[in-house]
Amino acid sequence: MAKTGITPTRADDYPEWYQQVIKAADMAENSPVRGCMVIKPWGYGIWENMQAGLDKMFKETGHENAYFPLFIPISFLEKEAQHVEGFAKECAVVTHHRLEPGPDGGLIPAGPLDEPLIVRPTSETIIGVMFAKWIQSYRDLPLKINQWANVVRWELRTRLFLRTTEFLWQEGHTAHATAEEAQAETHLMLDVYADFIENQMAVPVIRGEKTAGERFPGADKTLSVEAMMQDRKALQAGTSHFLGQNFSRAQEIKFQDKNGTESFVWTTSWGASTRLVGALIMTHSDDDGLVLPPRLAPQQVVILPIFRNDQEEAQVLEYCQSLKQEIMQVRYHEQPVRVMIDQRDLRGGEKKWFHIKRGVPIRIEVGPRDIESKSVFVGRRDQPKSVGSGRAEFMAGLPQMLSDIQNGLLERARQMREQHTRVITTLEEFTAFFTPQNLDRPEIHGGFAHCHFVDCPETDEILKPLKVTPRCIPLEDEKIPGHCIFTGRPTVTRGIFAKSY
RNA sequence: CGGGGUGUAGCGCAGUCUGGCUAGCGCACCUGGUUUGGGACCAGGGGGUCGAAGGUUCGAAUCCUUUCACCCCGACCA
Helix, strand or coil: CCCCCCCCCCCCCCCHHHHHHHHHHCCEEEEECCCCCEEEEHHHHHHHHHHHHHHHHHHCCCCCEECCCCEEEEHHHHHHHHHHHHHHCCCCCEECEEEEEECCCCCCCCCCCEEEEEEEECCCCHHHHHHHHHEEHHCCCCEEEEEEEEEECCCCCCCCCCCCEEEEEEEEEEEEEHHHHHHHHHHHHHHHHHHHHHCCCCCCCCCEEEHHHHHHCCCCEEEEEEEEECCCCEEEEEEEEEEHHHHHHHCEEEEEECCEEEEECCEEEEEEEEEHHHHHHHHCCHHHHHHHHCCCCCCEEEECCCCCHHHHHHHHHHHHHHHHHHHHEEECCCCCCEECCCCCCCCCCEEEEEEEHCCCCEEEEECCCHHHHHHCCCCECCCCCCCEEEHHHHHHHHHHHHHHHHHHHHHHHHHHHHEEEEECHHHHHHHHHHCCCCCCCCCCCCEEEEEEECCCCHHHHHHHCCCCEEEECCCCCCCCCCEEECCCEEEEEEEEEEEEC
């Protein structure tokens, strides 16, 4: 049996495999601060590419970036009742503002604040207060703002990238004159997420609406994109909320229309976080480590020089340099191909595995023999074996090769999802689908169940012990009459059900 | 907040029950050598107040008391 880059394998212990992939790829690690991670250069490089991709799309759809405070006066949060209920218990609170030497040599907080500040778990409230100042007239609408920021949610259990106490994200906040326009914005931004996640992350998603129980606190409607990970669990990859007039009424965000009539604006908010990096890892990576889609890889090509002595070294490095220059002239998605030479004084095999584990899409191994024959030895991360190729031939086919890898990953992920999505019509079948063979050490099982259902408390109660949740009501589903598999009631609504992150 | 567990070198651990030579092992790291189209081998070396405080004892990583931190399982979740 071939040795794998990662121990254990996905099949042996999926959660542990996930941690080990992150470690082997040197993407992030736990910090001394409880629940908070340090994102290391390779992981942050991926995030920067995500930011760049999303930011461009936000601007193309008419949004502008701005920045709001990390701290929010506690009274701001209290205004919208549902919102308070949803977030209050996971807020970090700042109650003091100075430190003084304590009795036993430590430091103690000195000046209590008149009004405690919370560290933003999301910024609807503070942004709403500013919107109220900025919006007077229909001429001020629509107002379309995005913020790149960190937020804090005091979660009880954390996992690198998937759920950390502090995480990085973007949050879009918009205000509109009509409900229709705000609804359209909500759908537009969901489509932006779906486009980005499928075409740049190569992760197929289902666009849908959340059930009442899964809705954002304070929203009238929550849309999300849901992806299936390799352990067949669902991961919410982005959300877009239609907030109705809930926040504008609570915060008095009003405008005068052309007739001079005063009314409340309609708002939306939408966000995607560093959790996307977790989605990327769990969708594509294999038992040898991370696999990156070319569009997001910090390095798309790595050149590995192979030589035995000083004379060979000089010769090989020169060849590598010229190769690198040539590759940088090639463009992929309107950008120069990102390429590096790994010149470190390490053994060849070790170096090769280093880049395999980090998911670099293409490795080029260059030794004296290749120079002589004007060739390169090419390893694709999505294929098991390296193959020889003429240098000119390789250069000519490089953009296509990157595209092939990108598309291949998306296709493979899509097939995996199709394979584990089932239309289910009875509760017995549903229960069997989500019950592992081995209860003591559950194997990878289940997937997406596509079922008729009625969104009601009884349904939620039946689902609870199964640890399955309604992920969404797919937007593309047609309304076909059927019966709720949980309550037996007639319904035209179908949902995707899954275990989830 | 409930139930379980762990703190010994950068990482992973043994040693603790039954107190006793200079606190060990693997990986990683450094040096020298042999290697080199593939995660090398040999030799040498650096690195620890054994989570913290107090106690028992001739003697404590080991026994007692107190305390802190972290991890796993549940409830909460982008």
